[in-house]
Amino acid sequence: MSQQRTGHEAGITGRVGAVTPSAVLGSQPDFPDLPEATVARLPEYLRALHHLAETGHDTVSSEGLALAAGVNSAKLRKDLSHLGSYGTRGVGYDIEPLVGQIEYILGLNKRRAVALVGVGNLGHALAGYAGFASRGFRIAALFDADLTRVGELINGIAVRHIGDIPEVVKSEAISIAVLATPAGAAQAVADQLVAAGVTSILNFAPVVLNLPEQVDVRKVDLAVELQILSFHEHRKSARGAEQAKAVARGAELAKAVARGAVNGSPAATLGEVAA
Numbered sequence: 001m002s003q004q005r006t007g008h009e010a011g012i013t014g015r016v017g018a019v020t021p022s023a024v025l026g027s028q029p030d031f032p033d034l035p036e037a038t039v040a041r042l043p044e045y046l047r048a049l050h051h052l053a054e055t056g057h058d059t060v061s062s063e064g065l066a067l068a069a070g071v072n073s074a075k076l077r078k079d080l081s082h083l084g085s086y087g088t089r090g091v092g093y094d095i096e097p098l099v100g101q102i103e104y105i106l107g108l109n110k111r112r113a114v115a116l117v118g119v120g121n122l123g124h125a126l127a128g129y130a131g132f133a134s135r136g137f138r139i140a141a142l143f144d145a146d147l148t149r150v151g152e153l154i155n156g157i158a159v160r161h162i163g164d165i166p167e168v169v170k171s172e173a174i175s176i177a178v179l180a181t182p183a184g185a186a187q188a189v190a191d192q193l194v195a196a197g198v199t200s201i202l203n204f205a206p207v208v209l210n211l212p213e214q215v216d217v218r219k220v221d222l223a224v225e226l227q228i229l230s231f232h233e234h235r236k237s238a239r240g241a242e243q244a245k246a247v248a249r250g251a252e253l254a255k256a257v258a259r260g261a262v263n264g265s266p267a268a269t270l271g272e273v274a275a
């Protein structure tokens, strides 16, 4: 699933100084100079590194990590060099410190409380997803406007009414919210969340949110992903058709050459085929 920025949606866009391993792990953390595409790949490296650590590895080569993360190894080396991590020739990267570095950069060294608004089909699935906890997030609150849903327990968390957003966002120190309401309700709910103190929103509703500049919004749209795959399918079939035509033309050409060789006038027959 890819995530897209729309309108003023933001991520880490600025290049805000360099980082060294000691800056990451030391007492005076500085913030790294990271292109946004690198930021988008860091979670993949982290996932792959966790898996490698769980399967008993202490070190990994750049090729091994690139393969596990599904990226090109030159890109991976460049990304990790932004963190001041260059690996050791012949050994590769030490997994544990690299995990620490990436977690620090992604702000995952503390578990973040997340609110989810709109506990319908999608919201239920998200609220029940165990993967958030293992990746550093705690679903701290669930909200819905439908009173019949209020009080329902999902993974031990009771659904609250959206009227409780200000109180709960404050008491649970929530800065990130996931929006899974119908499109028509999304802007008003986002405004409520922001007024309560939320500063980052993961928006699943198919609508562009208009929010203050300082609020980071990421949009997830599976239909857009399918449309992109549809483009690739279309291109493959168009190319396939062209290739089939080229093969047919080649076969005609070969026949013409053969006929010409028999008749003694290949140039004329080649001209006929080309036409």
Ligand SMILES: NC(=O)c1ccc[n+]([C@@H]2O[C@H](COP(=O)([O-])OP(=O)(O)OC[C@H]3O[C@@H](n4cnc5c(N)ncnc54)[C@H](O)[C@@H]3O)[C@@H](O)[C@H]2O)c1
Pocket (backbone or CB within 6 Å): 117, 118, 119, 120, 121, 122, 123, 143, 144, 145, 146, 149, 162, 180, 181, 182, 183, 185, 189, 203, 204, 205, 206, 220, 221, 222, 223
């Ligand atoms: N991004 C994606 O890939 C993707 C995939 C599926 C669905 N969606 C979108 O996610 C949203 C939810 O889809 P769904 O199938 O779960 O819908 P749903 O109708 O099952 O659930 C919507 C929930 O939002 C609640 N709600 C309505 N107004 C609200 C408000 N003002 N405040 C709080 N809660 C409110 C409803 O009571 C309901 O529980 C839709 O916008 C849908 O288009 C996105």
